[in-house]
Amino acid sequence: MSKIPYRTYLPEDKLPKAWYNVRADMPEQHDPYLNPATLKPVTMDDLLPIFCEELCRQEVNTTDRFIEIPDEVLSFYRVYRPSPLIRAYNLEKELKTPAKIYYKFEGNNTSGSHKLNSAAAQVYYAKKQGVTNLTTETGAGQWGTALAMAASYFKIPLTVYMVKVSAQQKPYRKAIMETYGAKVVPSPSDTTESGRAILAKDPGSTGSLGCAISEAIEVAVNTPNSRYVLGSVLDQVLLHQAIIGSEAKAAMDMLGEYPDIIIGCAGGGSNFGGIMSEYMGDKLKGRGNPYFIAVEPASCPSMTRGKYAYDFCDTGKTTPLAKMYTLGCEFIPSSIHAGGLRYHGMSPTVSKLYHDGFVDEARAVRQSDVFKAAALFSKIETILPAPESAHAICAAIDEAVKCRESGESKTILFNLTGTGYFDMAAYMNYNEGKLEDYIPTDEELQKGFDSLPKID
């Protein structure tokens, strides 16, 4: 057999034409979203004013195993997909491991992350429905950038509420969004009631994701023909991200490879849901048994130390309640933490799969180890990873080192979600030895749990 290449790109005729919907193969579904006012399950009618119709249908679709990708979205995907599946020969050699390491690289587009996969789909359905204005929030800026790219391609005006401190610290992120034609408003702003209320209390407020969400939703609800869009957590986002795993599996199949271990970093759960997709389907159907590891920061440990409970999806307590692993919607990770993945909760589907034992392990890693892994990876594999992605790298390296010690030749697949060009402040701190680890105490976590809505 000829040697497996460093990079594998799927040929045109093998590109996925449908998104795989893992819920169709799950023995049990996650608990329904609840309306926080009535505590009744959320219905299609509750969702329709917030999300586009087709996306609402996808959100509640637990039966169709495959959902066709519209041609217009496929043509957009064609420009930057398939993403390469890379055999990390150089890293294997560096680690002296008998393990085979593969990674799917999702940073090959201007937004620098996998988020474009769902942004393209969400904006397309908005356009098709005749929506004329979109709003969203962005923290670090990846989601806002991805959405700005998709909104300019499908020609819908977009307003991004960007956490003020982020807008100040990452002026180039803001500039990219503006170059694609998006309007970027540092949040809190004086353009909304919620923003003005916060500024009245604290004129120097540097903002929070919760506040930016409240502003974005307020504008969407008060502007005719406007919708709000979200970049992670929801089932529709997991569905779109399944393209990552479907491509990875088709490429691995071509090479005659099957992963023993599948690793993804987990913030809201969308890229982990994406890389697992059809492999999780195999596991649910008893056709394969890969070991799934979701990796999170020790400073924001929703799966490893959180509660499986109903909670709000946002800090501002405006969204429906979701049953998920959560630290409590008022939990805010320490500002010492620079590695992203700061979300308090976790995708309800990923949570359910973990709760039921199909996701085998959640692992919390310290940021000092994460940046060490990132620095090593960038030197050996040439790609400068996003700190978020480096959580997965860190776990993959640990697994490869275990193989060196045990002599087992396992096949490891991980998702490299993006590049870190806009995270250089964190890298600078790491280079200067200034990056500290922060691990919340049980007492600190308890404060977050105290903010959980009282249900059951």
Ligand SMILES: *Cc1c(COP(=O)(O)O)cnc(C)c1O
């Ligand atoms: C947003 C983001 C993540 C985390 O989000 P998920 O929904 O958990 O995938 C991970 N990596 C990068 C590069 C991101 O931009």
